[in-house]
Amino acid sequence: MLIYTLRRILIMIPILVMISIVVFTLALAMPGDALSGQIDPANSNPEYIAEMRDRLGLNDPVHVQYARWAGNVLQWDFGRSYNRKMPVTELIGQRLPNTILLSVMSMIITYILAFFMGRYAGRHPYTIGDYGIQGLNYLMLAVPSFVAAIFAIFFFSFQLGWFPATGSIGSGIQPGTMEFWLSKLKHTALPALVLGMLTTASYTQFLRNDIIESSQKDYVRTARAKGTAENAIYNKHILRNSIIPIVTLFGFDIASIIGGSVIIETVFGFPGIGELFISSITNRDSSVVLAITLMLSVATLVGNLIADLVYGLVDPRIRVE
Amino acid sequence: MKKSLLLLLAMLLAVSLLVVACGGDDEEPADTDTGETDVDDTDDTDEADDTDEAAESDVPQGGTVTYGFTQPFAGVFDYAHYEGQDDSLVLGLFHDTLLSTAEDLSTIDHAAEYEVSEDGLTVTLTIQEGILWHDGSELTVDDMIYTWQVIAHPDYEGPRTSNGEMIVGFEDVKNLEDYDPLPVHELEGVTKVNDYTVEVQVNQVSPNTVANLWTNPSPSNHYEGIPVADLMDADEVRRNPVGFGPFKVTNVVPGEMVEMERFDDYWQGAPNLDGVVYRVVDGAMGAELVQQGEVDILEIQPGQAVQLEGNPDVQVLEYERLSYSYIGFKLGHWDGEQVVMDNPKFEDVRVRQAFAYALDRQGMIDSFSDGYGVVINAPEAVISWAYPDESSLIQYDTDDREADIAKANELLDEAGYDQRDADGWRLDPNGEEFTVNFMAMSGSDISEPRAQYIVQNLQDVGVNARLQDGQLFEFNLFYDLVEEDDPDIDLFMGAWGLAADPDPSGLWRQNDFWNFPRWYSDLSEELIVRGLSEEALDFDYRKEVYQEWHQHINEELPLIPLFGPTGVYAVDGNVQNVQPFLSSAVYNPHLWYRTDVE
Numbered sequence: 061m062l063i064y065t066l067r068r069i070l071i072m073i074p075i076l077v078m079i080s081i082v083v084f085t086l087a088l089a090m091p092g093d094a095l096s097g098q099i100d101p102a103n104s105n106p107e108y109i110a111e112m113r114d115r116l117g118l119n120d121p122v123h124v125q126y127a128r129w130a131g132n133v134l135q136w137d138f139g140r141s142y143n144r145k146m147p148v149t150e151l152i153g154q155r156l157p158n159t160i161l162l163s164v165m166s167m168i169i170t171y172i173l174a175f176f177m178g179r180y181a182g183r184h185p186y187t188i189g190d191y192g193i194q195g196l197n198y199l200m201l202a203v204p205s206f207v208a209a210i211f212a213i214f215f216f217s218f219q220l221g222w223f224p225a226t227g228s229i230g231s232g233i234q235p236g237t238m239e240f241w242l243s244k245l246k247h248t249a250l251p252a253l254v255l256g257m258l259t260t261a262s263y264t265q266f267l268r269n270d271i272i273e274s275s276q277k278d279y280v281r282t283a284r285a286k287g288t289a290e291n292a293i294y295n296k297h298i299l300r301n302s303i304i305p306i307v308t309l310f311g312f313d314i315a316s317i318i319g320g321s322v323i324i325e326t327v328f329g330f331p332g333i334g335e336l337f338i339s340s341i342t343n344r345d346s347s348v349v350l351a352i353t354l355m356l357s358v359a360t361l362v363g364n365l366i367a368d369l370v371y372g373l374v375d376p377r378i379r380v381e
Numbered sequence: 382m383k384k385s386l387l388l389l390l391a392m393l394l395a396v397s398l399l400v401v402a403c404g405g406d407d408e409e410p411a412d413t414d415t416g417e418t419d420v421d422d423t424d425d426t427d428e429a430d431d432t433d434e435a436a437e438s439d440v441p442q443g444g445t446v447t448y449g450f451t452q453p454f455a456g457v458f459d460y461a462h463y464e465g466q467d468d469s470l471v472l473g474l475f476h477d478t479l480l481s482t483a484e485d486l487s488t489i490d491h492a493a494e495y496e497v498s499e500d501g502l503t504v505t506l507t508i509q510e511g512i513l514w515h516d517g518s519e520l521t522v523d524d525m526i527y528t529w530q531v532i533a534h535p536d537y538e539g540p541r542t543s544n545g546e547m548i549v550g551f552e553d554v555k556n557l558e559d560y561d562p563l564p565v566h567e568l569e570g571v572t573k574v575n576d577y578t579v580e581v582q583v584n585q586v587s588p589n590t591v592a593n594l595w596t597n598p599s600p601s602n603h604y605e606g607i608p609v610a611d612l613m614d615a616d617e618v619r620r621n622p623v624g625f626g627p628f629k630v631t632n633v634v635p636g637e638m639v640e641m642e643r644f645d646d647y648w649q650g651a652p653n654l655d656g657v658v659y660r661v662v663d664g665a666m667g668a669e670l671v672q673q674g675e676v677d678i679l680e681i682q683p684g685q686a687v688q689l690e691g692n693p694d695v696q697v698l699e700y701e702r703l704s705y706s707y708i709g710f711k712l713g714h715w716d717g718e719q720v721v722m723d724n725p726k727f728e729d730v731r732v733r734q735a736f737a738y739a740l741d742r743q744g745m746i747d748s749f750s751d752g753y754g755v756v757i758n759a760p761e762a763v764i765s766w767a768y769p770d771e772s773s774l775i776q777y778d779t780d781d782r783e784a785d786i787a788k789a790n791e792l793l794d795e796a797g798y799d800q801r802d803a804d805g806w807r808l809d810p811n812g813e814e815f816t817v818n819f820m821a822m823s824g825s826d827i828s829e830p831r832a833q834y835i836v837q838n839l840q841d842v843g844v845n846a847r848l849q850d851g852q853l854f855e856f857n858l859f860y861d862l863v864e865e866d867d868p869d870i871d872l873f874m875g876a877w878g879l880a881a882d883p884d885p886s887g888l889w890r891q892n893d894f895w896n897f898p899r900w901y902s903d904l905s906e907e908l909i910v911r912g913l914s915e916e917a918l919d920f921d922y923r924k925e926v927y928q929e930w931h932q933h934i935n936e937e938l939p940l941i942p943l944f945g946p947t948g949v950y951a952v953d954g955n956v957q958n959v960q961p962f963l964s965s966a967v968y969n970p971h972l973w974y975r976t977d978v979e
Contacts, residue, residue, distance in 0.1 A: 091858035092857020092858065093857075108542065112538075143455060144453075144636070145457050145464075145614075146455075146619075147614075210666075218669060224675065225662075225670060225675055226660075226666075227638065227661070229634055229637065229638065231638060231658040232445075232640065327663060328663070329661060331635075331637045
C-alpha cells in the first residue's frame with residue numbers, strides 16, 4: 061500500500077510537468093496579453109506599455125519564459141497578477157476560503173439530498189415515488205446552471221427577499237464575529253443550493269441502482285429467510301454496502317471543492333476561485349490562470365489517489381498492489 | 382412504505398428549513414440597516430429640494446448609500462499607482478484632488494489655486510489652509526512634493542511618469558544609478574515657498590501643462606518609511622488608505638467591497654450621509670439590483686434603462702461619456718518608427734466620404750443603443766470646449782436618408798467606381814473586383830447585429846462589404862490585428878477614451894503608434910504642433926487651431942466618427958444629488974443624501 065502510494069506520487073511529477081508545459085503554451089498562445097487592454101490615450105502611452113512588456117519579460121522566447129516561470133514556481137513564487145497588482149498566492153489565498161465554503165456547503169446539500177432520495181428510490185423501485193425522484197433529478201440535471209441561478213435569484217432574492225443576490229458578505233460587519241459568519245452563510249446559501257441541487261442526480265442514481273442490485277443478492281435473501289425485519293435489512297445490510305461507491309466519489313470531488321464553479325460564481329458575483337479564473341482569462345492575466353490551472357491539476361491528481369486509497373479502506377475485498 | 386415516504390418528505394423539509402433558516406433571519410434590505418444616529422431634527426425632508434436656498438444642513442442627514450461596480454477591483458488605493466476605473470471610483474469617494482475639471486473640460490481650482498507664469502514655464506500651486514487628512518495631519522505642499530518624488534523615483538513602476546516628466550530635474554532623478562529606496566531625492570524644478578505654496582518649473586512651454594501635471598497628492602505622513610518599490614503592496618495603500626475626501630475607509634474586503642464612513646472634518650463641509658459602501662455586483666442584473674435596493678447607484682447598459690422607464694423608485698441619469706466610437710480606414714502601415722501611408726485602396730477621399738454618407742449613424746444609435754448616444758462629426762467629446770462648431774463641418778448624416786445614399790452613390794460614381802459586376806456590386810476604377818472587409822469587436826449582445834447593420838449600409842450603395850472572416854473578433858485579437866496592420870483589414874470599428882485636454886497627439890501624429898488608420902497630413906501635423914505652441918497659451922487661439930484641425934479631419938476623413946455614447950446611471954429614488962459627470966457618478970459625493978432616513 062505504501063509502495064503503491066509512493067509510486068503514484070512519483071508518477072504525478074512527470075504528469076504535472078507535461079500539464080504545465082501544455083497550459084503555459086496555451087496561455088501564451090491566447091491573443092493579446094495583460095497589457096492589451098491598457099491602450100488608453102487618456103492614461104497611458106505606447107512607450108510605457110512597451111517598457112512594461114519588456115520588464116515583464118513578455119518579449120522573450122517561449123522556452124525562456126517557461127524556464128523562468130517554472131523555476132519560480134519550484135520556489136513557491138507564482139508571480140504577480142498584472143491586473144490585480146498583487147502576488148498570485150495572496151490573491152488565491154483571498155479567494156480560496158470563499159470557494160471552499162461554497163463547495164462544502166453545496167456538497168453537504170448534494171449528499172443529504174442524494175442520500176435520502178437515493179435510499180427511498182432504491183427501496184421502492186418502479187413506484188410513483190421512484191419515478192418522481194428520477195424525473196426531478198433529470199430535470200435538474202438538464203437545466204443549465206446559469207438558468208437555474210438566475211431563476212433562483214429572481215425567485216428567492218427578488219421576489220421573496222430571503223437571500224442577497226450578490227457578494228459573499230454584507231456591509232457594516234466586524235470580521236470574526238458571529239454576525240460575520242451568519243452573513244457569510246446567508247450569502248453562500250443560495251449559490252450553494254443551486255450548485256448542490258444540480259449535481260444531485262448522479263449521486264442519487266448511483267445509490268438507487270446499487271441498493272436495487274444489492275437487494276437481489278444472496279446475502280439479502282438469506283437475511284430475509286431468517287426473518288430479519290425489512291428495515292434492518294435495508295438500513296444495515298444493504299445501505300452499508302451501497303454507500304461504498306458514494307464514499308469513493310468524494311475523492312473526485314476534491315478538485316471541485318477548490319475549483320469552485322465558474323458559472324455559478326460569476327452569476328452570483330461571488331468572489332471565489334471560479335470567478336477569478338474566468339476574469340483572469342478575459343483579462344489575459346496569465347500568471348493567475350497558470351497558478352489556478354496548476355492548482356486544479358494537483359488537486360485532481362491527489363483526489364484520484366485518495367479515491368483509490370479510500371476504496372481499499374472501505375472495501376477490504378479490494379487490495380491495491 | 383407509507384412511513385418511509387413520510388420520512389423522506391420530512392427529511393427534505395428539514396433540509397429546506399435549514400437552508401431557509403440560514404437565509405431568512407432578517408429580511409430588510411442590506412442598505413438601510415445602519416444605525417439611525419445623528420438624525421437631523423428637520424422634518425420637512427420632502428420639500429428639501431424645492432427651495433434653492435435650502436443649504437446642505439437642511440437635507441436629511443444619515444443613511445448609507447451603496448455604489449455598485451461590475452468588475453472586481455484591484456485594490457490599489459493610491460492616486461499615483463492606480464490604473465483602472467475600478468479603483469478610481471473608490472479614490473473619488475475617500476480622496477480628493479487639488480484641481481478639478483469643469484463642465485467644458487477645462488482645469489479649474491479645487492482644493493488649491495493654480496497660476497501659470499507669463500512665460501508659461503512656472504506653475505504655482507497654493508493649497509487652501511486647514512485641509513485635514515483622515516489621520517489628522519494637515520494637507521501641505523510637502524505631500525505634493527513627496528508625490529512628485531515618488532513618481533520620479535527609479536523604482537516607481539506606476540503609469541504616471543508622463544504626468545511628471547515635464548518637471549525640471551525629473552529625468553535626473555529617474556536616471557539615478559545610486560539611490561535611496563525612499564523617495565527622498567528632490568527635483569530641481571520644485572521649490573517650496575511655504576507650507577501651502579509650491580512653485581514648479583517645467584521644461585517647455587505648453588498650454589496643457591496644468592492639465593497634464595500630476596496634482597493629486599498622496600499622504601506623505603501616512604506612507605512614511607515605505608520604500609517606493611513596496612508602496613503598491615503596502616497595507617497603508619491596500620488595507621487602510623488615507624485621503625482627504627468626504628469619506629474615510631473603514632474596511633476593505635479585497636475584490637468585493639469597500640466600506641467607508643463620513644469624515645466630519647471634510648474641507649468642503651461634512652457629508653450628509655453616514656457612509657458609503659462600494660460593492661462589486663454582476664452587471665447582467667444591474668437594473669434589477671437597483672430596483673431591489675441591493676445597490677443604490679450603478680452604471681447600467683443603455684439597453685437595461687428601458688425597463689426602468691416609468692418606475693418612480695429609480696432615477697435614470699444620463700451623461701456624455703468622454704469617449705467616441707469610430708470606423709477607421711487602413712491607409713498604410715507602421716514601419717516601427719512612423720506611419721507610412723501606402724495603402725491605395727481608400728486613397729481617394731471621395732470614397733471615404735461616400736462611405737460616411739452611406740452609414741446611417743442615427744439609425745445605429747436608435748436601433749442598438751436605444752437612443753443613448755449622439756452622432757458626432759469630429760473625433761472629440763461633445764462636451765469639450767474644443768469640440769468644433771457643427772455648422773462648420775460637413776454633415777454626413779442628415780435627416781434625409783435617401784439624399785445621403787444618393788450623395789454616396791454620386792461620389793462613388795465620380796471616383797470611378799461606376800462599373801458593376803453581374804451581381805450588381807461596384808468594381809474599382811480598373812474594373813477589378815472591389816470588396817471591403819469590415820472588422821468589428823465582439824463583446825456585447827448588440828455587437829453582431831450592429832456590425833451587420835453597418836455592412837448592410839455599405840451594401841445599400843453597391844459596395845461589396847462583408848464581415849472579415851464572417852465573424853466578430855474578441856477584444857484582444859482585434860487590437861492585435863489592428864496594431865500589426867493585418868493586410869485583410871479594410872475597415873475597423875473601434876473606440877477611444879479621451880482625456881480632458883483636447884490635444885490630438887498620441888493618436889494622430891505621424892510618429893504615433895496608436896494612429897491606427899495610419900494617416901497623417903502636413904496640415905494636420907502643423908496644426909497639432911501649433912495647438913501646443915507658445916501662442917496657444919492664449920485660449921481663443923488654441924480653440925481656433927483645434928476648430929481648424931477638426932474641419933480638416935472632417936474633410937479628409939481617415940476615420941468616420943460614429944457617435945459619442947451616452948452613459949446611463951440607475952440611482953435609487955431615495956438618493957438625491959447624484960450627478961454623473963465625465964466618467965462616473967462620483968462627483969461631489971459629500972452632497973449626496975437619502976430622503977428615507979428617519
